[in-house]
Amino acid sequence: MESIADMGGTDGWGPVPVPRPDEPVFAERWQARVYGLTRLIMFQISGRNRDAFRHSLERLDRDTYLNNGYYGRWLAGGELMLTDSAILAPGAVAARARNLQGEQVAEPAVPEPNKPGHAETDPSWRRELDRPPAFAVGQTVRAKDISPEGHTRLPRYVRGHIGVVELIQPASVYPDTNAHFRGENPQHVYTVGFESRELWGADAEPFSVTIELYEPYLEAAA
Amino acid sequence: MSAPDQLSPALRAEALEQLLVERELVDPAGLDRLIASYESDIGPLNGAKVVAKAWTDPDYKRRLLADGTAVIAEMGFAGPQAEHIVVVENTASVHNVVVCTLCSCYPWPVLGLPPSWYKDPAYRARVVKEPRTVLAEMGLRLEDDVRIIVRDSSSEVRWLVLPERPAGTEHMSEAELVGLVTRDAMVGVAKVSAP
Numbered sequence: 001m002e003s004i005a006d007m008g009g010t011d012g013w014g015p016v017p018v019p020r021p022d023e024p025v026f027a028e029r030w031q032a033r034v035y036g037l038t039r040l041i042m043f044q045i046s047g048r049n050r051d052a053f054r055h056s057l058e059r060l061d062r063d064t065y066l067n068n069g070y071y072g073r074w075l076a077g078g079e080l081m082l083t084d085s086a087i088l089a090p091g092a093v094a095a096r097a098r099n100l101q102g103e104q105v106a107e108p109a110v111p112e113p114n115k116p117g118h119a120e121t122d123p124s125w126r127r128e129l130d131r132p133p134a135f136a137v138g139q140t141v142r143a144k145d146i147s148p149e150g151h152t153r154l155p156r157y158v159r160g161h162i163g164v165v166e167l168i169q170p171a172s173v174y175p176d177t178n179a180h181f182r183g184e185n186p187q188h189v190y191t192v193g194f195e196s197r198e199l200w201g202a203d204a205e206p207f208s209v210t211i212e213l214y215e216p217y218l219e220a221a222a
Numbered sequence: 223m224s225a226p227d228q229l230s231p232a233l234r235a236e237a238l239e240q241l242l243v244e245r246e247l248v249d250p251a252g253l254d255r256l257i258a259s260y261e262s263d264i265g266p267l268n269g270a271k272v273v274a275k276a277w278t279d280p281d282y283k284r285r286l287l288a289d290g291t292a293v294i295a296e297m298g299f300a301g302p303q304a305e306h307i308v309v310v311e312n313t314a315s316v317h318n319v320v321v322c323t324l325c326s327c328y329p330w331p332v333l334g335l336p337p338s339w340y341k342d343p344a345y346r347a348r349v350v351k352e353p354r355t356v357l358a359e360m361g362l363r364l365e366d367d368v369r370i371i372v373r374d375s376s377s378e379v380r381w382l383v384l385p386e387r388p389a390g391t392e393h394m395s396e397a398e399l400v401g402l403v404t405r406d407a408m409v410g411v412a413k414v415s416a417p
Contacts, residue, residue: 008323008374009351013344016359019406023337025261030232033239035260035335036253044247050378054325068231070326070341075231079238088241096237097229110245124305125378153376155323157350169379170306189377191308205354207370212377 001149002156003058004065009157009200031071038078045085047120051179055151056080086114116181127186129171134215135190139165142221143192143213151179154217158209161198162221166210167191174214188215265334268299269382270403272309272332277387278396287311290382294332303330304380310373311384312410317368318383319357319410321349322375329380333405340409350374360411373410383410390416 007013026032042048056077057065064076082088089108098105135141145160153175167190174185192213196204242248272294276283286293290309294300307329310318322328323346328336339345339360349356353370357363364370373381385407391399406412 005324007343007347010343010347013342013347016344016348016356017339017342018360019337019339019411021404021406025265025335026257027338028232030235032257032261033253034231034235036256037235037239037242037248039256040248040253041242044242057325066343069338070336072231075235075238079234087247092241093234093237094229096241097233100233100237100240101229126305153324155374155376157323167308169377172378175377189379191379193371200351205352205370207353207372209350209372209374211374212379214377 001058001151002147004060004062005054005058006155008155026071034071034075034078038074041078041082044087045081046116046118046181048123049118049120049178049181050125051151051173051175052116052181053077053081054175055179056084058151085116086111118181121184125173126170127173127184129186129188133168133188133190135165135168135188135218135220137165137168140221141165141190141192141218144217144219146217148176150176152176152217154213155211157199158192158194158211158213161194163192163194163198165190166193169212172214174216176214176216189213190215190218192218260330260335264331266332266403266405266408267400268297268334269329269332269405269408270400271297272299272382273384273403273408274396274399276384277399283384286384294382299331301331303328304332305378307332307380307382309382309384310371312386312413314386315368316371317364317410318371318373318381319349319353320373320375320381320383321346323347323350324376327375327378327380329382332382333408337405339411357411360406362412383408385410385414388414388416 057073060076065073079093083090089111092108095105095107142162143158169189171186172189174187177183177185189212191210193208193210196207243250276286286309290307312318326336326341350372353372402414407414
């Protein structure tokens with residue numbers, strides 16, 4: 001899906017913040033609670049599904065994604081996963097928050113959980129595949145010019161562009177199906193290198209980008 | 223989720239925690255322990271120990287570059303966001319810099335949680351399009367003949383940069399070198415400086 005989360009190469013963000021060596025791990029206390037809560041929430045859904053969590057972030061609207069930063073989107077994404085699987089009722093968090101600030105609002109009843117029917121076969125994302133990789137190190141490949149409807153780890157900025165396979169990585173659970181609880185569907189993963197002029201045109205700074213791409217994202221290029 | 227409300231994230235977080243704790247879905251003590259581990263134990267000092275050892279032990283460095291995951295695990299650094307780590311070396315002529323354009327994937331067990339600039343839209347968007355300009359804004363000016371390689375962490379593979387050992391540190395011990403290595407150098411937005 002086309003999401004605000006797919007930021008590579010987009011414009012209009014202004015300067016990059018200058019790093020501070022003394023930055024605390026969590027700037028505000030709520031961020032620490034959200035980090036910990038979100039990690040633990042994963043155990044309440046089905047199968048600690050990292051891909052489903054990333055997809056929950058992608059589904060946030062632009063303001064929700066951006067306004068309260070990284071942990072703000074974790075909070076909203078975690079809440080979305082909990083309401084998706086009916087562990088929390090829609091509006092339950094907002095109602096409790098209003099009551100915490102002194103309002104008196106009715107809180108929705110606790111729903112009957114409706115978790116996805118999914119269980120991870122192994123807590124790691126790594127999988128062994130019987131079939132050999134379709135592409136070899138040194139081979140020229142093209143990232144498919146496609147716009148998948150659901151979750152994908154194929155960013156827009158490489159779609160349709162030609163690169164070279166640099167490494168074959170361990171085979172992995174496939175995010176595009178796993179995020180939707182439609183199976184692990186493991187795939188070979190490749191580190192593919194792209195030259196900057198292939199991605200951004202003749203006036204680009206000279207450099208290269210490598211990115212890990214799952215086998216279904218790739219096709220052979222002559 | 224998209225309805226605008228005036229509730230602060232701090233208040234929403236407190237509400238969410240209450241709801242989950244009340245129903246015994248989250249153990250508050252476990253939550254405290256998880257947070258404390260990332261505030262005090264799991265941070266860039268771990269990666270600095272790996273780098274300093276690689277600088278002083280050529281055989282370790284060779285093994286580290288060949289199989290980062292296994293060699294890093296020898297020091298006990300393993301776990302979520304580091305099931306497969308690739309270590310790449312920065313030199314006088316090649317400069318690697320790491321990003322995650324789609325979210326903010328980062329090798330937690332060796333570097334801790336990512337700093338704010340790593341999660342900033344400007345960094346995520348721009349470093350794959352104009353890395354030399356971005357690095358200069360962040361205080362790192364590279365010579366024109368240095369080859370830049372941006373590593374976009376789009377899968378579960380994680381990247382760790384082995385920075386170049388600075389000149390003038392030949393007399394320093396491994397333990398002393400650990401104190402020089404910075405988080406930013408291990409992501410590739412800075413170099414390590416001699417004291």
